[in-house]
Amino acid sequence: MQSLITDLTIIQQLSQEREAENDAFRSFLKNQKSESVDELVHAINNEITPKIDCTTCGNCCKSLMININTQEAEALAAHLSTTVEDLKEKYIEESLQGRMIMNTIPCHFLSGTKCSVYEYRFEGCRDFPHLHQNNFSGRLFGILMHYAMCPIIFNVVEELKIQVGFRNNNEIFV
Incomplete structure (x- = not known):
């Protein structure tokens, strides 16, 4: 697992830089088995969520x-x-x-x-951020709407890119 990024300024900057990449990732995931993606997301979420204290952020309360x-x-x-x-x-x-x-x-x-x-x-x-629910691939458009403001979503999506073979470090395999 890569190191977590929780600095909101960095997350927002990377979010802008990765907008096209995230669009490509949505397309990539459409070709993956939904149940397998859900299993991975749930496992990644279960590992990442306890490491991020939502009460130090509160961004969801500012925008949802x-x-x-x-x-x-x-x-x-x-x-x-x-x-x-x-x-x-x-x-x-x-x-x-x-x-x-x-x-x-x-x-x-x-x-x-x-x-x-x-x-x-x-x-x-x-x-929130609803990553424990099924149909991640079908909900990815909505999830990515919060990618720039939620450290949990950002880190889960970035780790998922690695685990499904979409990205290895900073190289994209599409």
């Missing part, structure tokens, strides 16, 4: 729109000693699809780089 379900809204309202109606009035709006979402970006509950309601954060927040 998170869906909220009724149970999550109720739990957070109870934690904040308020009503769901007050919570909706202050923090939540309805999306065009009729879902509840936070009404501002960055998230109201982001304090520095940490979530001020961490124990009550929404499922979409807890599960």
Whole structure:
């Protein structure tokens, strides 16, 4: 496994430099067996994620729109000693699809780089960057939208490039 890059400035710079490479990688993965890619991604993710402390970054809280379900809204309202109606009035709006979402970006509950309601954060927040889910290849376009802002995504994708034979150090094999 290559050494991890967690400096957001470097990640953003490399992301710009590798935009065409990542497009080629998406095409490359389409020719790979989806289940095999998922197994690799899950293994890489399980190795990388514990080594990166998300609470020192918080970039996802600065850029993501998170869906909220009724149970999550109720739990957070109870934690904040308020009503769901007050919570909706202050923090939540309805999306065009009729879902509840936070009404501002960055998230109201982001304090520095940490979530001020961490124990009550929404499922979409807890599960981000969703690399434990299946169909990585089919979701890669969306995943790459966060490649420049999430050290976990960046490092998992870069390690995956090596493990599937797309890249060896800085040489691309396509």
